[in-house]
Amino acid sequence: MEPVEAAIEADAVQAALSHRALAVRGPLFGVAAQAEEDDWRWRVVVEVTHGCPQQARDSLNSLLWFRAKDEAKSTEERRALLAAVARLEKERVDELTVLDTRYRVVRAEEYAGLDARGDVEMPRPTDPEPLTPDWSRGAGAQGPRIDAGLVLDPGAPLSPSQAAERLTMRSLVYSGSRFPAPVLAxxxxxVETHPDVLLMPTAFLVVERSGVDDTWTPASGLLVTAHDARRTLDFSLVWWGPRHRGLIPFDAEMETDARTLVADSDPPAPELALLVEAADRLRTGHVNQVQAAGTLYQIARSRRLLRWGPDGPEGPRPSDINTHAPEALHPRLDEDGTVHYDTAESDPAP
Structure with missing residues (x-):
């Protein structure tokens, strides 16, 4: 084992000893695709971060619509893509084949390690960090996207700790009275239909709590690196948070934040100064916990798994909840590639 691999493995063993309990947050959804050349592997084409199956279907709808608009090489190819879009606009489709590629809405479980006090696991020393942290606003939009280019391969090599975790998580089932009977069933x-599991790459997010006895609640979506989560928290503390609390008007200039106001004021507003102090602490190194305005913020380490069966990754379950119905998301696109923006206005009245 190489030195870096040995260090990562040692971190994993230490984390397993210090965070023996697991908090299962619930399902996340995305879309995976399988072409003939992929063999048994699947490729993630819609990140597995969505809160309900319909959100993943909507993302697939957009993916295929833009492919028809911008990438189709022939009328026949565009027609096939638009036929799939038409189905997704009207049906809760969890799998369909388009131009010899299978697309499937997939379901993952998100979970995190908990220590003896119930605190969520923070980033490990060997988790990837940028050599030069970029704190500039908008840097996240230019960085890698979660699950980008991810290949789901149940036969990929595993480290000893990954193999142990995978074996342990195969028996994961919901239990307890807080789950409705259909969810438990x-x-x-x-576990019977998809007996194996595939571990997805680690992700990171911001969690928060406002009291000692309160539970941790998510304060951001999943992000690729711990630094991405810190930068998100920095933005929340100095830009979004002050606007949400009425400390900065929502119609203020985009460049205006708690830092600029504190720097330009003498004396600065105490509430803004405390937020800036917490945000500045994030920039002093790999800081994973700060407190401001009575709230404790933490960078948490999130894990996800996909259940896997003979035909690949698990799809949505009958008891999974959809927050909304299928609908048209884009203007009408004809098979010649023309976008019709005025369809609704020009349609005759019934």
Whole structure:
């Protein structure tokens, strides 16, 4: 084992000893695709971060619509893509084949390690960090996207700790009275139909709590690196948070934030000064916990797994909840590639 691999493995063993309990947050959804050349592998084409199956279907709808608009090489190819879009606008489709590629809405479980006090695991020393942290606003939009280019390969090599975690998580099922009976039944059934699991890459997010006895709640989406989560928290503390609390008007200039106001004021507003102090602490190194305005913020380490069966990754379960119905998301695109923006206005009245 190479020195870097040995260090990562040692971190994993230490984390398993210090964070023996798991908090299962619930399902996340995305879309995976499989072409003929992929063999048994699947490729993630819609990040597995969505809160319900319909959100993943909507993202697939957009993916195929823009492919028809910008990439189709023939009328026949565009027609096939638009036929799939038409189905996604009207049906809760969890799998469809378009131009010899299978697309499937996939379901993952998100979970995190908990220590003896119930605190969520923070980033490990060997988790990737940028050599030069970029704190500039908008840097996240230019960086790598979560699950970008991810290949789901159940036969990929595993480290000893990954193999142990994978074996342990195969038996994961929901339990307890807080889950409705259909959810419990679907969870038990999934272990039979999809007995194996595939561990997805680690992700990071901001969590928060306002009291000692309060539980941690998510304060951001999933991000690729711990630094991405710190930068998100920095933005929340100095830009979004002050606007949300009425400390900065929502119609203020985009460049205006707590830092600029504190720097230009003498004396600065105490509430803004405390937020800036917490945000500045994030920039002093790999800081994973700060407190401001009575709230404790932490960078948390999130893990996800996909259940896997003979035909690949698990899809949505019957008991999974959809927050909205399928609908048209884009203007009408004809098979010649012309976008019709005025369809709704020009349609005759019934």
């Amino acid at each position: 679907d969870s038990a059934h999934a």
